[in-house]
Amino acid sequence: MQIEDIISKIESNYITLSQNCKEEIIKTSRIITPLKDTKLVLEGQNADKTYFIAKGAARAFYLKDGKDITDWFAFENNFICSINSFFQFVPSPHFIETLEESILLELSRENILELSEKHIEFDRLGKIIITKTMLQLQQRISSIQFETAQQKYKNLLEIEPNITQRVALTHIASYLGITLETLSRIRNPKK
Amino acid sequence: MQIEDIISKIESNYITLSQNCKEEIIKTSRIITPLKDTKLVLEGQNADKTYFIAKGAARAFYLKDGKDITDWFAFENNFICSINSFFQFVPSPHFIETLEESILLELSRENILELSEKHIEFDRLGKIIITKTMLQLQQRISSIQFETAQQKYKNLLEIEPNITQRVALTHIASYLGITLETLSRIRNPKK
DNA sequence: CGCCGAGTTGAACTGAATCAAGAAACGTGG
DNA sequence: CCACGTTTCTTGATTCAGTTCAACTCGGCG
Numbered sequence: 001m002q003i004e005d006i007i008s009k010i011e012s013n014y015i016t017l018s019q020n021c022k023e024e025i026i027k028t029s030r031i032i033t034p035l036k037d038t039k040l041v042l043e044g045q046n047a048d049k050t051y052f053i054a055k056g057a058a059r060a061f062y063l064k065d066g067k068d069i070t071d072w073f074a075f076e077n078n079f080i081c082s083i084n085s086f087f088q089f090v091p092s093p094h095f096i097e098t099l100e101e102s103i104l105l106e107l108s109r110e111n112i113l114e115l116s117e118k119h120i121e122f123d124r125l126g127k128i129i130i131t132k133t134m135l136q137l138q139q140r141i142s143s144i145q146f147e148t149a150q151q152k153y154k155n156l157l158e159i160e161p162n163i164t165q166r167v168a169l170t171h172i173a174s175y176l177g178i179t180l181e182t183l184s185r186i187r188n189p190k191k
Numbered sequence: 192m193q194i195e196d197i198i199s200k201i202e203s204n205y206i207t208l209s210q211n212c213k214e215e216i217i218k219t220s221r222i223i224t225p226l227k228d229t230k231l232v233l234e235g236q237n238a239d240k241t242y243f244i245a246k247g248a249a250r251a252f253y254l255k256d257g258k259d260i261t262d263w264f265a266f267e268n269n270f271i272c273s274i275n276s277f278f279q280f281v282p283s284p285h286f287i288e289t290l291e292e293s294i295l296l297e298l299s300r301e302n303i304l305e306l307s308e309k310h311i312e313f314d315r316l317g318k319i320i321i322t323k324t325m326l327q328l329q330q331r332i333s334s335i336q337f338e339t340a341q342q343k344y345k346n347l348l349e350i351e352p353n354i355t356q357r358v359a360l361t362h363i364a365s366y367l368g369i370t371l372e373t374l375s376r377i378r379n380p381k382k
Numbered sequence: 383c384g385c386c387g388a389g390t391t392g393a394a395c396t397g398a399a400t401c402a403a404g405a406a407a408c409g410t411g412g
Numbered sequence: 413c414c415a416c417g418t419t420t421c422t423t424g425a426t427t428c429a430g431t432t433c434a435a436c437t438c439g440g441c442g
Contacts, residue, residue, distance in 0.1 A: 064337055071333070083329060087322055123314070130321050131278055137328035138274060142262070144335055145368040146255055149398070169421065177336040182398055184422050340430070360389065373430055375390055 003031055006054040006105050013077045014125050021119040028111040032104050040096040040104075047082035047092040048109040056102025057166055060094040061174075070175040073099075073160070073167065079129055099167055149178045150186050194222055197245040197296050204268045205316050212310035219302040225289045232287035237280070238273035239300040247293020248357055251285040252365070261366040264290075264351070264358065270320055290358055340369045341377050 003026050011017055017025070031054075034040065041047040043062065051058065058080050060072040071094060074080035085092035086109060098104075107115075116123040143155050153176060156163065163172060173183040194217050202208055208216070222245075225231065232238040234253065242249065249271050251263040262285060265271035276283035277300060289295075298306075307314040334346050344367060347354065354363060364374040 069337065083326065087326060123318075127314075127318050127321065130318065130325055134321055134325040134328060135274065135278060137325060137332060141328060141332060141335065144332065146260065168419095179399060180421075181400085181423085185398095188422070370431060371389075372391085372432080376430090379390070 001031075001054060001103050003029070003105070006031065006052065006103070009054055009077055010052060010105075010125070014128055015121055017121050017125070018119060021115065021122050024115060024118070025107075028115070029105050029107045032106055033102065034098045034104065035101050036098055038098045040098065041082050041085075041092055041094065043093065043095050044091045045082075045085070046089070047085035047094070047096070050079055050081040050086060050107050050109070050112065051096075052079050052105040052107070053077065054103040054105060056104070057099040058096055058102065058104075059099055059167070059171060060096045061171070062094045068170070068174065070171040073163070073171075073175065075160070075166075083133070099171075144177055149176065149182050152176045152178070153183065153186050192222075192245055192294050194220070194296070197222065197243065197294070200245055200268055201243060201296075201316070205319055206312055208312050208316070209310060212306065212313050215306060215309070216298075216313075219306070220296050220298045223295050223297055224293065225295065226292050227289055229289045230286060231289065231295075232273050232276075232283055232285065234284065234286050235282045236273075236276070238276035238283040238285075238287070241270055241272040241277060241298050241300070241303065242287075243270050243296040243298070244268065245294040245296060247295070248290040249287055249293065249295075250290055250358070250362060251287045252362070253285050259361075259365065261362040264354070264362075264366065266351070266357075274324070290362075335368055340367065340373050343367045343369070344374065344377050 004022075007017070007022050007025060040051060040058065041049070041060075053074055053076055055076055057073065057075045059070050059074070060080060060082060061068055061070045063069070072080065080096060082092035082094045082096060084090055084094070112122075112126065116126055143152050147155065153172075156172070156176065169183055169187075170180050173180045176183070195213075198208070198213050198216060231242060231249065232240070232251075244265055244267055246267055248264065248266045250261050250265070251271060251273060252259055252261045254260070263271065271287060273283040273285045273287060275281055275285070303313075303317065307317055334343050338346065344363075347363070347367065360374055360378075361371050364371045367374065
């Protein structure tokens with residue numbers, strides 16, 4: 001996959017970019033093609049990169065009392081970063097790792113800020129992504145807050161129907177805020 | 192309170208605005224001074240307004256199986272809107288109401304879009320607010336997801352130390368995703 | 383004063399967690 | 413392509429935090 005293909009994926013999923021802007025993206029970004037289970041960000045790092053997933057999947061997770069808790073999944077045509085670190089310039093509480101062999105476009109915060117200054121469509125792209133993320137988080141809060149384990153799992157399947165084929169159940173369970181055992185029982189009702 | 196005072200509150204809490212931009216805000220916005228318990232948004236409405244709280248407090252809530260569930264609190268120097276309706280152009284799932292007699296600056300989506308087009312600082316203001324909201328939601332998810340009722344309450348008090356003096360416990364309980372009874376027991380341990 | 387909404391307290395119940403074993407599936411090397 | 417070890421998932425028994433339902437208290441205000 002060429003960088004032009006990746007950028008046109010961004011355009012068709014988000015917003016059209018000017019030729020100038022695209023050229024500058026090409027100059028300042030880089031493509032990486034990590035294998036499955038590659039760490040993109042480590043806890044404690046200044047995680048000043050954002051990744052666009054052209055192909056593959058990734059997750060953000062953190063360790064709470066030694067337990068691996070998934071906080072976010074991202075698949076094709078979505079962006080992933082350590083939002084705390086990226087936006088607040090603090091050490092990342094999260095790890096980010098690929099869940100499959102992937103093709104990613106890596107952009108640094110510095111380049112993103114510069115691109116946003118120079119190209120109004122790029123600035124708008126940023127706003128769109130942040131808004132989308134905000135709405136997804138809001139959605140997730142209602143789901144976590146007021147639904148049973150069963151309903152939360154169903155909701156997730158509606159949003160990401162194939163997630164069970166791509167992601168380990170342990171990660172799905174921790175993302176839903178339930179234990180692996182409970183998830184297993186939900187999936188195999190009284191047998 | 193004059194509109195100039197309100198705008199300077201926005202500037203000191205968020206970002207400096209050009210003279211032009213401020214004049215246009217003055218022309219297109221309006222100040223409202225609702226009493227306590229005034230509904231600003233009703234469920235089902237196209238809620239295309241955002242409110243800046245110069246003084247007072249408000250909450251967004253919805254009815255889940257007839258039960259009143261608080262989704263968001265906002266106090267002085269913060270903005271509140273029905274984020275689903277405002278950003279996605281759908282009927283609002285939320286009500287929004289004041290919790291105290293308040294002074295609010297009301298801006299319509301239309302005016303906000305126009306201001307964002309014309310004034311880059313205003314556009315940036317929007318981005319700052321959305322980013323802040325996103326980070327707060329993210330914060331809230333970890334709190335809801337992996338902490339005991341007790342810890343969630345403590346966390347809230349750290350962020351909003353005076354909330355119990357300003358907001359009914361029922362609303363705090365539903366915001367935390369616990370029952371009023373549980374909240375009461377947390378506040379009055381084994382007596 | 384008496385009522386009413388908000389908060390408290392008590393007792394029984396329950397959904398999900400925890401702890402503990404075992405079964406499948408997976409992959410690596412012989 | 414099979415044997416073995418490792419990781420992932422399932423199943424069962426027990427426990428517990430928080431809910432539910434119900435009764436009671438308190439403070440404000442009409």
